[in-house]
Amino acid sequence: MDFALSDADRTFKAELEEFLDAELPPFIAEWERDDAANFGDDNPSRGLMGAMKKRAAWQRKLNEGRWAAILWPEIHGGRAATVSQNVIYTETMARYRTPGIYNANGIVQIGPSIYSWGTDDQKARWLPCILDATEHWCQAFSEPEAGSDLANLRTTAVLSDDATHYVVNGQKVWISSAQIAKWGLCLFRTDPTAITRGKKHEGITTFVIDMHTEGIDIRPTREITGDSMFCEVSFTDVKIPVGDRLGDEGMGWMVSMGALGQERVGSSAQAISMAQELKAVLETAKSLNPAALDDPIIRDRVARLHTQIEFTRLLIARALSKVLNGEKGWPEVPLAKLQWGYISLSLAELALDVLGPVGALTKGAPGAIDGGIWARNYVWQRYTTIGAGPTEVQKNIIADRALKLER
C-alpha cells in the first residue's frame, strides 16, 4: 500500500485545511453564543429545528468555498474529486470535528442519482436547492414489509389514463427528517405483477416528490432517545406529474442501488471518529471517575477497543488500496461496516460503565454531563447495527459471497 499524496492531493488538502482554519472557529463561536442565548430545551432555536438551522448555515458556508459536495461534477457546483481526495476530505472533516450538514442525504445519495439519471430540466430544478441548503430532502425507500428486503416494496404508483401523472398509494417507514423535507426521493412500484411473477426487483420506479402534495401524511415517530428523527409517511391518492419521474419506468432498482452505494463511501473517517470518541470517554472519566480506570476489566476493554479501532483503520486502508488499484473494496467494506457497528456499541457501553451514575443522566437532568450525550449515545448507537445494512444481513452476504459457506 502506498498512501503518499500526489501533488494535486497535497494542494487539495492544504486548500481544505486553509478553508477550515479560517471559517470553522468563528462559525463554532457564533453557534455557542447562540446556544447560550437560547438556553432551555423548549426554546424553538434548539432541538431538531435549531440544529437544522445551524447545519444549513454550515452547509452554505462550505458551499461558498465549493466544499459542500466535492464528488459532484464541477458543472453542478462540485469538484469532481477523486477517490483519494474524498478520503482526504472525510478524514480531515473528522479530524476538525466539523458540524453535520443540512442535506447530508441530498448531497451524498440523492444529488448523484439526479445528475446520473435526471433530464437537464430536472438537474436544473433540483440540484441547486440541495447544494445551497434552501430546501431539505429526504429519501423514502423503506416500508413495513420492505427494509432489508427492499425489493419487496408495495407502495404503488399507477399511471393515469391520460398519461399526465401517477397516483400513489401506500406507506413508508423510518424516513429520516421527512417532517422538515420539501422534496423526497422515493421508490414506488409501477408494476405490481412483478412480485407475483417472482421478479420483485423489476417494476420499481424512482420519483422525486413534493412532500407538501395533498394526500401525504407525515407522522414523526418518537424514538428510544426521546427525539423524533424518523417519520411514517402515508400516501393516499397522491398525484405526481410524469415529469417528476427519475429515469424510465422499471429502472428504480438500478437508480436506488446507485444511491445506496454512495452510503458506504467515506467510511475511512469512521476510524478517526471512533478513536476521538474513545479519547473523549477516557478524558471525561479521568476527571469524573478516575478510579474506574484502575479496574483491570475496564483496562482490558479499553485496550481491546483501541486495538479494534486500529484494526478497522487498517481494514479500511486495505479496501482503499484495492479501490485505487481499480479493484472492488470487497470484502473489506462490509467487514468494516460490521466493525463500525460493534465498536460504536461497545464504546457507548464503556462510556456508561466508566463514567458511573452521572453518565446515565439525560439532557436537562440536574448534574447531567456533556448535555447528557453519553446517556443518549447508549441507546442511539443501536442504530449502527441497523442503518446502512443490518449486521445479520451483512454477515449473510460475507458468509455467502466471501467465505462461500454452504447454505
Ligand SMILES: Cc1cc2nc3c(=O)[nH]c(=O)nc-3n(C[C@H](O)[C@H](O)[C@H](O)COP(=O)(O)OP(=O)(O)OC[C@H]3O[C@@H](n4cnc5c(N)ncnc54)[C@H](O)[C@@H]3O)c2cc1C
Ligand atoms: C438511523 C436510521 C436512519 C434511517 N433512515 C432511513 C431513511 O431516511 N429512509 C429510508 O427509506 N429508510 C431509512 N432507514 C430504514 C433502514 O433502511 C431499515 O431500518 C433497514 O433497511 C432495515 O430494515 P427494517 O428496519 O425493516 O428491519 P428488518 O429488515 O425487518 O430486519 C429486522 C431484523 O431481522 C434481521 N434480518 C432481516 N433479514 C434477515 C435475513 N435474511 N437473515 C438474517 N437476519 C435477517 C435484521 O438483521 C434485523 O436484525 C433508517 C434506519 C436507521 C436505523
